[in-house]
Amino acid sequence: MFSVLAVILVLPLVSLVSFLLKNEIKKSAVACLGTSLAAGSGLILLFVPFFQQPHDNVLIPTNIPLVSFAFGVDALSRFFLVVIFGLSFLVGIYGFGYIKEHKKFVNSSPFFSLLVAAMAGVVISKDGLSFLIIWELMSIVSFFLVTAEHENKEVQNAGWIYLIATHLATAFLMMAFVMLSKSSGSLMFGEFVLQNNRTPFLNGLLFIFAVIGFGTKAGIFPFHVWLPHAHPAAPSYISALMSGVMIKTGIYGILRMLTFLGSPPLWWGETLVVIGVVSAVMGVLYALMQHDLKRLLAYHSVENIGIIVTGIGIGLIGVSLKNNMMAVLGFSGAILHVLNHAIFKGLLFLCAGNVMYIAHTLTIDILGGMIKKTPFTAMLFLIAAMSICGLPPFNGFISEWLVYTGLFNGILNSLGHTVLISIAGVLGIALAGGLAVACFTKVFGVVFLGESRSGLLQGSREPPGLLLSPMIILAVLCLFIGIFPWPFLNMVFGAMQIMAPGAGLVDSDHVMSPLVNVSTIFVVLIVLAGLMISIRSLVFKKKQIQTTVTWDCGYAHPTPRMQYTAASFAEPIGSFFQTILRPHVHRDKTTNVFFPEGAVFDEHVPDYAEYNFFEPLFKRIGSIIIFIQSKKKSTVQSYLTLIFITLIILFVAEVWFGI
Amino acid sequence: MEYNFLCNIFILIVMPPFFVGVINRVKSIIAGRTGPPILQLYHDIFKLIKKNAVYSRSTSCIFRIVPLTSLLIVLCAGMLLPIASPSPISFQGDVILFVYLFALARFLTITAALDTASSFEGMGASREATYGALSEITIFIVLMTLVIIVKSLSLNKMLTHGQNVFVADPSVILLFLAFFFIMLTENSRMPIDDPHTHLELTMIHEVMILDYSGPDLGIILYGASIKLFVFMAFTAMIIFPCSEGPVWAGTGILFLKVLAVSIMTGLVESFTARIKLIRIPQMLIASFVLTLFALLITLFDQRML
Numbered sequence: 001m002f003s004v005l006a007v008i009l010v011l012p013l014v015s016l017v018s019f020l021l022k023n024e025i026k027k028s029a030v031a032c033l034g035t036s037l038a039a040g041s042g043l044i045l046l047f048v049p050f051f052q053q054p055h056d057n058v059l060i061p062t063n064i065p066l067v068s069f070a071f072g073v074d075a076l077s078r079f080f081l082v083v084i085f086g087l088s089f090l091v092g093i094y095g096f097g098y099i100k101e102h103k104k105f106v107n108s109s110p111f112f113s114l115l116v117a118a119m120a121g122v123v124i125s126k127d128g129l130s131f132l133i134i135w136e137l138m139s140i141v142s143f144f145l146v147t148a149e150h151e152n153k154e155v156q157n158a159g160w161i162y163l164i165a166t167h168l169a170t171a172f173l174m175m176a177f178v179m180l181s182k183s184s185g186s187l188m189f190g191e192f193v194l195q196n197n198r199t200p201f202l203n204g205l206l207f208i209f210a211v212i213g214f215g216t217k218a219g220i221f222p223f224h225v226w227l228p229h230a231h232p233a234a235p236s237y238i239s240a241l242m243s244g245v246m247i248k249t250g251i252y253g254i255l256r257m258l259t260f261l262g263s264p265p266l267w268w269g270e271t272l273v274v275i276g277v278v279s280a281v282m283g284v285l286y287a288l289m290q291h292d293l294k295r296l297l298a299y300h301s302v303e304n305i306g307i308i309v310t311g312i313g314i315g316l317i318g319v320s321l322k323n324n325m326m327a328v329l330g331f332s333g334a335i336l337h338v339l340n341h342a343i344f345k346g347l348l349f350l351c352a353g354n355v356m357y358i359a360h361t362l363t364i365d366i367l368g369g370m371i372k373k374t375p376f377t378a379m380l381f382l383i384a385a386m387s388i389c390g391l392p393p394f395n396g397f398i399s400e401w402l403v404y405t406g407l408f409n410g411i412l413n414s415l416g417h418t419v420l421i422s423i424a425g426v427l428g429i430a431l432a433g434g435l436a437v438a439c440f441t442k443v444f445g446v447v448f449l450g451e452s453r454s455g456l457l458q459g460s461r462e463p464p465g466l467l468l469s470p471m472i473i474l475a476v477l478c479l480f481i482g483i484f485p486w487p488f489l490n491m492v493f494g495a496m497q498i499m500a501p502g503a504g505l506v507d508s509d510h511v512m513s514p515l516v517n518v519s520t521i522f523v524v525l526i527v528l529a530g531l532m533i534s535i536r537s538l539v540f541k542k543k544q545i546q547t548t549v550t551w552d553c554g555y556a557h558p559t560p561r562m563q564y565t566a567a568s569f570a571e572p573i574g575s576f577f578q579t580i581l582r583p584h585v586h587r588d589k590t591t592n593v594f595f596p597e598g599a600v601f602d603e604h605v606p607d608y609a610e611y612n613f614f615e616p617l618f619k620r621i622g623s624i625i626i627f628i629q630s631k632k633k634s635t636v637q638s639y640l641t642l643i644f645i646t647l648i649i650l651f652v653a654e655v656w657f658g659i
Numbered sequence: 660m661e662y663n664f665l666c667n668i669f670i671l672i673v674m675p676p677f678f679v680g681v682i683n684r685v686k687s688i689i690a691g692r693t694g695p696p697i698l699q700l701y702h703d704i705f706k707l708i709k710k711n712a713v714y715s716r717s718t719s720c721i722f723r724i725v726p727l728t729s730l731l732i733v734l735c736a737g738m739l740l741p742i743a744s745p746s747p748i749s750f751q752g753d754v755i756l757f758v759y760l761f762a763l764a765r766f767l768t769i770t771a772a773l774d775t776a777s778s779f780e781g782m783g784a785s786r787e788a789t790y791g792a793l794s795e796i797t798i799f800i801v802l803m804t805l806v807i808i809v810k811s812l813s814l815n816k817m818l819t820h821g822q823n824v825f826v827a828d829p830s831v832i833l834l835f836l837a838f839f840f841i842m843l844t845e846n847s848r849m850p851i852d853d854p855h856t857h858l859e860l861t862m863i864h865e866v867m868i869l870d871y872s873g874p875d876l877g878i879i880l881y882g883a884s885i886k887l888f889v890f891m892a893f894t895a896m897i898i899f900p901c902s903e904g905p906v907w908a909g910t911g912i913l914f915l916k917v918l919a920v921s922i923m924t925g926l927v928e929s930f931t932a933r934i935k936l937i938r939i940p941q942m943l944i945a946s947f948v949l950t951l952f953a954l955l956i957t958l959f960d961q962r963m964l
Contacts, residue, residue: 430799434792445773517750550715564781572789
């Protein structure tokens, strides 16, 4: 425990040193490589048995009554620490190479180490106060990283949306923690768990606050609105870290909060499954309609968080129904997907960074043919894309398989509306999976395959090894977890037992045994594929191979512009889901029917949650505030009146509901 | 057990092109033609494999390795099924692997089509992605219904559930009809797609493989026949589960079952016209609703609602 805390405390020092340095290279080297080094040593410490004393919490008392800071590492924290340190280690190396090429990101680099420190701090906090303080620190530090290109108008806008979203979320968390500490008389997490004499109403309220507060950070639909703005604005290595790990602190928060709330009623799990399914489907639908690579990936985070939340939901249903099998499958699927998503989404955002490096744009429809110039980046993207679609033999399949089997168990072992919810869960994840295949074939096909649609790739080359090597490690992990998930599953089961204490080791063995078959099949499949491809190349050596132009209906001179674009590829799905997506179409109607000239067609899909939920909501709130402002004379007395009214409302809430 | 499994693999590797011949023969008889020999596809495949190949300059290695890999993937999916005898590699939860293996094959085929930089193949790829995603959820409903009926997550249990007789259960009959339609969709048969059309603008599967030639085309034709066989076997097994008797009896029964489904397919293809492309989503929704009814009937039947 002390060793982990020491590692986390080193990170702010790294950041400080980096702040003080003037030389650009040295500044970014200290920030990125220093963080990488610290994260790597933290990762090693977590696995060295000598440093693994599970229950030694560190307590830092203060003079203020009720306030003391507690830190500790249990199996759940340990799992998230592994994810945070692991990805930060690799992203740090990439970040150094990336900043070397893009000098404009140098000044924000010291915040990188602070962000890693804050994320690690969040998962080891064992009391409400330090949790909230570090949580806020994480939000603010990531705000500075998002606004690295602060001269850009869009980036400023993204930064604002992020800042507002994250603070509104924290407001809910503050309320939740105040309510928890009031009912248990302490701010310690341990006391929250032990003093579990809250009313079901209060527990339900806490659950809802946690889902809104942590769900905003995680990117649950419809609270995801900041994600598609913030991820494209941030530099790629930061997007990888934010999408890979930082949004998972929201998942950690939901899981941690559930441990406080005792035995869950059925509706919690069912709510989470519904939320998860909606997030998964909406996330992937919006992703399909995007024209910017990083925005598309950001929407896929919404989808994957949806899968994770569905897993948590089915696990909770299992806990409420006392069905250990369901609980084990749901929670371990969700927790493993946290790790898997960190790996493949990190890899995808780093690939996006490579695309930026190679072509200096992320607009999907003007790219193309990159596999011929940069085969490594293309192959890495392909592996990550297949993993994120949950396709065998990669890691995404294993966690989705766990969630699916959990849902199927839910269908078999429950009655009434729970069956229907489980069926909806299966259908939602299946639809999201099918659409994800469509989305990633689109991206991979349009960006990396075919011919280049513009002259962007002139003279471009593969990024340096510093950028590629961390990505290769991530890609290997994708395949490794897919065919050999046991070491990771053991870690997952440790964390899972905190969520479902009733589930013994017997149940996890039950989960393991089918996975043996899965990995045997995968190994055989890979070996056979390798064998067949080598036989093929031997056979083809004897044959005469000719090359020619692509068959285009006898058209002799096809140009790259005649290729299918991403927009046209997604069109059938877009028009099928028209009523949900409501695309804005702009068409130039002046074209002559008989002698067509140049025409304009423009389509984009505005985010329903952003424009039809939050915008009217904020407008309403804004108009109320303006109304209040116009009624009072902006004097001290009127402000005091407002404070007084607020106090009365809080007092009534306290007396009436006992909150 | 090993012997039975080898027998399954043997059937899976050898038999499929025969049933494509059966479908074509049925179609030609109804059209009043003599038609190609039943074993024509074997001949075609061997001939194509012996040929040289021509590739487009736009393609990359993806285009070259996809036919073989997707053939292997489809074979692997077929091995999970209890074809002539229960499959030894079947396990709890293999239904998900079964569907996802086909998704993997679809992913690879679409990617290879986009690799050619042709707008026609892009169209095919886009349609395949859309209809694939929509028919996948229908497959999942079929599987959920079967899971509820047999109370197990393994394909072996699902398709060998003891009864050797015609299951006159309304939900099972609905499932059979719906899955028959999915089989036509997934394998790009009429009325969704015409395997013999020559108009690139309206095709789905055939247009995606326009640029393949020689051995690769042979492998693709072979893989498509295996996929058709796996789907036809699955369709037949919904209504006539796999028997648990000796393997030769299983093989014989399987042969008759798949023959019946191929004749049905041939008849359907002879008497229906290809529907308009924009109507295909409506057909898919129709089959989705059909399976949903089957699921609800089963739920009420099992007193789960």
